[in-house]
Amino acid sequence: MAAKRCIVIYCWGGISHYESWDPKPDSLSEIRGEFSTIETNVPGIRFSEHLPKMSRHADKMAIVRSLYHKQGGHQQGMYHSITGHAPPPGLKALNRTNSPSLAALVGRFQDPNSGTPNAIRLPYNMYDNGTLMAGEYGGWLGSEYDPILMKTPSGKAFRGVSRYTSRELDLQLNLNRDRIINRQQLQAQLERKVGDSTEYDRLDRFRQMAADMLLGSDVREAYNLENEDPRIRAMYEDHIGGQSMLLARRLTEAGVPVVQVCAGAGDLAGGSGENWDTHRDNFKKLKNQLLPVFDRSVSALFTDLEMRGLLEETLVVFLTDFGRTPKINNNAGRDHYPAVYSMALAGGGIKGGQIYGSSDANGTKPKDNPCTPGDFHATALTAMGINPSAELKDQFDRPFQICNGSPLPLF
Amino acid sequence: MKLAMATMLLLASGVFAVEEPESLAVIRQAGGRVRSVSGGIEVSFHLGDRQVSADVLSHVAKLPNVVSLNLKRTNIKNNDLRHISQMHSLKKLHLELTKIDDRGTQYLSGLQKLQYLNLFGTSVSDVGLQELYSNRKLTHLYVWQSKITPEGISKIQVQLPELKVVAGVDLDTIQVPDPNVPESKPTSTLKFVPSSNLADAPHSRGGENIEVIFENKTEKAVKVVWIGYDGKPKVYGQIASGASRTQNSYENNTWLITTLDDVPLGYFVCGPVRALAVISD
Numbered sequence: 279m280a281a282k283r284c285i286v287i288y289c290w291g292g293i294s295h296y297e298s299w300d301p302k303p304d305s306l307s308e309i310r311g312e313f314s315t316i317e318t319n320v321p322g323i324r325f326s327e328h329l330p331k332m333s334r335h336a337d338k339m340a341i342v343r344s345l346y347h348k349q350g351g352h353q354q355g356m357y358h359s360i361t362g363h364a365p366p367p368g369l370k371a372l373n374r375t376n377s378p379s380l381a382a383l384v385g386r387f388q389d390p391n392s393g394t395p396n397a398i399r400l401p402y403n404m405y406d407n408g409t410l411m412a413g414e415y416g417g418w419l420g421s422e423y424d425p426i427l428m429k430t431p432s433g434k435a436f437r438g439v440s441r442y443t444s445r446e447l448d449l450q451l452n453l454n455r456d457r458i459i460n461r462q463q464l465q466a467q468l469e470r471k472v473g474d475s476t477e478y479d480r481l482d483r484f485r486q487m488a489a490d491m492l493l494g495s496d497v498r499e500a501y502n503l504e505n506e507d508p509r510i511r512a513m514y515e516d517h518i519g520g521q522s523m524l525l526a527r528r529l530t531e532a533g534v535p536v537v538q539v540c541a542g543a544g545d546l547a548g549g550s551g552e553n554w555d556t557h558r559d560n561f562k563k564l565k566n567q568l569l570p571v572f573d574r575s576v577s578a579l580f581t582d583l584e585m586r587g588l589l590e591e592t593l594v595v596f597l598t599d600f601g602r603t604p605k606i607n608n609n610a611g612r613d614h615y616p617a618v619y620s621m622a623l624a625g626g627g628i629k630g631g632q633i634y635g636s637s638d639a640n641g642t643k644p645k646d647n648p649c650t651p652g653d654f655h656a657t658a659l660t661a662m663g664i665n666p667s668a669e670l671k672d673q674f675d676r677p678f679q680i681c682n683g684s685p686l687p688l689f
Numbered sequence: 690m691k692l693a694m695a696t697m698l699l700l701a702s703g704v705f706a707v708e709e710p711e712s713l714a715v716i717r718q719a720g721g722r723v724r725s726v727s728g729g730i731e732v733s734f735h736l737g738d739r740q741v742s743a744d745v746l747s748h749v750a751k752l753p754n755v756v757s758l759n760l761k762r763t764n765i766k767n768n769d770l771r772h773i774s775q776m777h778s779l780k781k782l783h784l785e786l787t788k789i790d791d792r793g794t795q796y797l798s799g800l801q802k803l804q805y806l807n808l809f810g811t812s813v814s815d816v817g818l819q820e821l822y823s824n825r826k827l828t829h830l831y832v833w834q835s836k837i838t839p840e841g842i843s844k845i846q847v848q849l850p851e852l853k854v855v856a857g858v859d860l861d862t863i864q865v866p867d868p869n870v871p872e873s874k875p876t877s878t879l880k881f882v883p884s885s886n887l888a889d890a891p892h893s894r895g896g897e898n899i900e901v902i903f904e905n906k907t908e909k910a911v912k913v914v915w916i917g918y919d920g921k922p923k924v925y926g927q928i929a930s931g932a933s934r935t936q937n938s939y940e941n942n943t944w945l946i947t948t949l950d951d952v953p954l955g956y957f958v959c960g961p962v963r964a965l966a967v968i969s970d
Contacts, residue, residue: 437937585857587807587831
């Protein structure tokens with residue numbers, strides 16, 4: 279049976295394949311780096327030593343080690359990985375000719391009468407030095423399929439720069455029902471005086487949905503992390519990285535078909551702050567800041583989904599811009615490297631405990647079974663019961679094939 | 690109208706025989722969702738108002754080829770499950786977070802195609818588990834926060850060697866941090882260099898990622914300004930008199946403090962560790 283829900287975990291900036299799921303312990307030290315490797319709970323699969331908790335969940339994961347594309351910039355690499363399509367020139371964030379993100383597309387195929395948003399993103403928008411990035415929106419599907427950004431209401435923030443626009447949902451849970459209805463009435467009066475415009479309609483729909491969500495009990499209840507057992511909250515850790523994963527579980531459990539989590543600070547800010555763009559101090563940053571939060575939060579998510587019996591029906595997708603360079607630079611960092619990188623899937627009918635494809639001995643290019651972000655998307659869509667060859671029409675009735683890759687044999 | 694259309698669609702797809710629409714109507718009336726999935730029909734009540742009577746379940750049992758039934762968090766009772774006992778096509782059954790106990794599992798033992806059974810958060814114990822020894826196809830059983838013990842799990846696994854039982858974590862082993870214990874005060878303090886000239890503040894340089902806790906001990910609100918690597922000032926925020934602000938920073942970064950009218954008061958240069966930065970007159 280196809281998966282019913284999907285959680286997309288995005289490592290913004292480009293997680294190093296060497297220091298995560300494709301370590302090269304037998305390479306020279308200038309390539310291998312400072313970290314050693316550890317056994318996982320699957321014989322023959324080794325992870326970076328700084329993923330000790332996740333290594334106990336390797337039996338749930340299918341790691342694809344032979345991905346590649348040709349985009350060396352964050353915007354282009356992220357676009358390719360998150361939409362499955364190569365980026366067109368001159369990308370702009372809210373351009374309606376862009377391809378939809380995986381989350382937007384999955385949301386598009388869900389029951390429109392479910393009464394929940396199609397797709398939600400947590401807890402930050404992706405920015406690069408103040409520029410809002412293209413790729414994580416509904417694109418040609420139309421604004422109604424833009425995944426809605428919600429702020430995660432608690433947890434220590436990722437250090438560095440994270441930005442919000444004025445449109446995110448920050449549900450004020452202490453507002454009572456009457457006050458919300460009063461506000462809606464007031465808003466309706468004010469809005470009658472404003473003329474029609476496409477962008478205005480979009481915002482209007484957004485506000486309406488915000489109100490619906492406030493009043494709709496299941497999603498609202500799910501958003502309130504205070505309702506969760508404090509021991510479960512502690513398992514995810516009091517950090518926005520962990521609490522966002524917990525919120526993703528709660529929202530999908532409440533019927534939201536897909537939730538995307540940005541697993542790091544929202545703005546790459548020239549490689550400073552806690553994001554995966556580790557041009558400087560790759561090892562210190564990964565060891566002390568990024569990997570511990572990632573390791574703990576993802577492991578808590580796996581444990582939690584599994585013991586509730588939800589993992590079978592919930593596809594967990596790990597995406598990132600690209601890999602990092604084999605050679606460590608003069609700032610103890612690794613730079614952008616799209617020639618080979620790793621992403622992963624878990625749950626939702628995916629056969630865990632497997633590695634698909636491989637990179638060569640030094641992690642410089644695919645060795646076995648090279649595959650593209652399109653192939654990876656085709657796999658995720660298939661797991662969700664969506665035919666990757668399906669065609670959809672955009673607002674101008676032009677047909678688009680939703681994916682141009684072929685599903686990988688991970689089932 | 691929606692219901693009629695859905696019924697017609699399902700009829701048109703050949704899923705149901707002619708007599709089924711009434712059952713379908715009753716199920717939908719009770720907030721149930723019916724959809725076609727690979728291999729049959731899925732019926733779920735867990736996202737509705739979760740009030741499911743025995744009568745509603747009897748209608749679910751009339752639908753042909755139901756392969757998945759979700760009763761999570763519904764108000765079903767042990768005895769209601771008698772209607773499920775005849776649903777021989779069932780492969781997945783969600784009973785988690787219901788009031789089902791050992792008196793309910795007797796109705797499940799005849800479900801020979803059942804592969805997935807979720808008993809998380811129920812009161813089923815090792816006794817009720819024995820009723821499942823004959824479910825030869827069962828491969829996934831969820832028992833977290835039920836009354837089932839490790840002994841009960843071992844016994845059913847002897848009977849059903851292919852069965853995976855997920856017992857989950859013991860929450861009492863998880864330590865919850867005490868919210869009343871504040872984060873430790875930094876042991877290091879940065880030197881405040883008084884200056885009314887912006888040019889005195891050195892350009893920031895890179896280094897270790899640290900935190901600075903600014904405390905405004907002056908009688909007026911101040912602005913916190915980061916001096917960029919190129920020397921350009923960038924305002925990060927304001928601190929009211931008597932207030933503090935925790936700021937992400939890096940070693941060798943310069944933080945200029947100004948009045949709200951942008952008149953420099955002085956600056957701090959960060960060291961390699963988390964530090965306190967006291968702003969005083």
